[in-house]
Amino acid sequence: MSNPVSDLILGFQGLVADVPDLVQPLILALAGAVPFIEGEGAAAIGIIGGIPPIVAAIAGAVGNIICVAVVVLATSRVRTAVTTRRGAIEKPPTARREKFEKAYHRYGTPGVSLLGPLLLPTQFTAAALTSTGVPPMRVLAWQAAAIVLWTTVITLIITGVVRAVA
Template identity: 85%
Template sequence: MTNPLSDLILGFQDLVAAVPDLVQPLIVALAGAVPFIEGEGAAAIGIIGGIHPVVAAIAGAVGNLLCVAVVVLATSRVRTAVTTRRGGSAEPQSPRRQKFERAYHRYGTAGVSLLGPLLLPTQFTAAALTSTGVPPLRVIAWQAAAIALWTTAVTLVIAGVIRFAG
């Protein structure tokens, strides 16, 4: 049985190889918008596909950040509509939601944003932060920092491995 995420990654790699050089960063940005691929996975796809590491990292990070921004803004609007309709009353939280709340109170927006990619896609973390009432611009700023950090780290590792192996 094949892994759908592996198939998707291979599909993006094949697409990067099949399009003209000027279009390749757009494919990498699209890959960056996919949960679980993220900016760092997209950068890897681009680098392996022959794109310069800096271009691949920027394209992957921008695609990831644009998707996160859309998720944050949509979640914020939904949260506003729901809390307005309920009159601000809170319903009982699920165990998963309680676990997230504990992590948020322990690490704050910065910690959850920076450490979140170890466990969840940035889109999921951003939606969870926004749904708790963290201001959207604050979520986007910290998610941008996390995306830049993780994409840069993975890009440096992959570029180093390719340079060492090549």
């Protein structure tokens, strides 16, 4: 059986190889917007495909940040609409929400944002933070920092591996 994420990665690798050099960063930005691939995965796809590491990292991170910004803004609007309509009535929290809120109270927005990509795509973490009432600009700032950090780390690792193997 094929893995959907592996299929997506292979699809993006093939697409990057088949388009002109000027279009390749756009393909990586699209890959960066996909949950589970994200900025770091897009950078790895590009580097393995022969794109300069800095170009691959920037394209992947930008695509990931744009997608996260859309998710945060949409989640913020939904939260505002729901809380305005519901007023003061609160539903009991689900077990998943309680787990997230416990992590949030322990690590705060910076910790959840920076450590979140180890467990969940940034889009999911950003939506969860925004839905709990964290201000959207705070979520965006910390998610952007996390995306840049993780994309940089993976870019450095992949670049080192590619140079060692070549």
